[in-house]
Amino acid sequence: MKLALYSGTFDPITKGHKEIIKRASKMCDKLVVAVLNNNSKKTLFSLEERKEMVEETLKGIKNIEVVEHSGLLVDYMKEIKCRYIIRGLRAVIDYEYELSLAYGNYDISEGEIETVFIPASKEYLYVSSSVVRELALYNGKLDNYLDEYVIEKIKKRFKE
Numbered sequence: 001m002k003l004a005l006y007s008g009t010f011d012p013i014t015k016g017h018k019e020i021i022k023r024a025s026k027m028c029d030k031l032v033v034a035v036l037n038n039n040s041k042k043t044l045f046s047l048e049e050r051k052e053m054v055e056e057t058l059k060g061i062k063n064i065e066v067v068e069h070s071g072l073l074v075d076y077m078k079e080i081k082c083r084y085i086i087r088g089l090r091a092v093i094d095y096e097y098e099l100s101l102a103y104g105n106y107d108i109s110e111g112e113i114e115t116v117f118i119p120a121s122k123e124y125l126y127v128s129s130s131v132v133r134e135l136a137l138y139n140g141k142l143d144n145y146l147d148e149y150v151i152e153k154i155k156k157r158f159k160e
Contacts, residue, residue, distance in 0.1 A: 005084065011043040012050065016145075021033060021064065036069055074109045085105060085115045088119075
């Protein structure tokens with residue numbers, strides 16, 4: 001794979017996301033990390049804030065580019081001539097959801113876009129942005145799930 005894409009809302013970006021991105025970056029020449037604006041989700045951080053946290057968290061990975069995106073991901077992928085979506089899988093419930101997205105993207109792209117699944121490492125099987133937000137709300141321990149930079153951002157947000 002010369003070019004691949006990994007997308008998410010990243011509200012906030014977790015160590016689980018980072019681990020999948022690091023592994024995916026070794027599979028391609030360039031990995032585009034698309035921070036999505038999902039109108040069906042109420043986010044804690046703005047699109048710009050999420051992009052900035054992703055950039056800061058991933059700054060040591062050389063072959064990535066972080067972009068913001070709203071709209072159909074398949075359209076953006078056609079625009080940048082990218083044929084591969086990388087998706088992380090945690091538990092069985094992820095598989096069913098991600099499989100439906102993979103088939104949808106394949107159909108919408110008329111067979112041009114393939115999805116590559118990377119299983120999460122066992123220490124991140126149950127890490128999600130929603131779990132992290134819940135922990136932060138109740139002053140839970142976050143260092144197993146988030147980089148220090150993101151911890152500071154989320155703590156500041158909950159103080160506001």
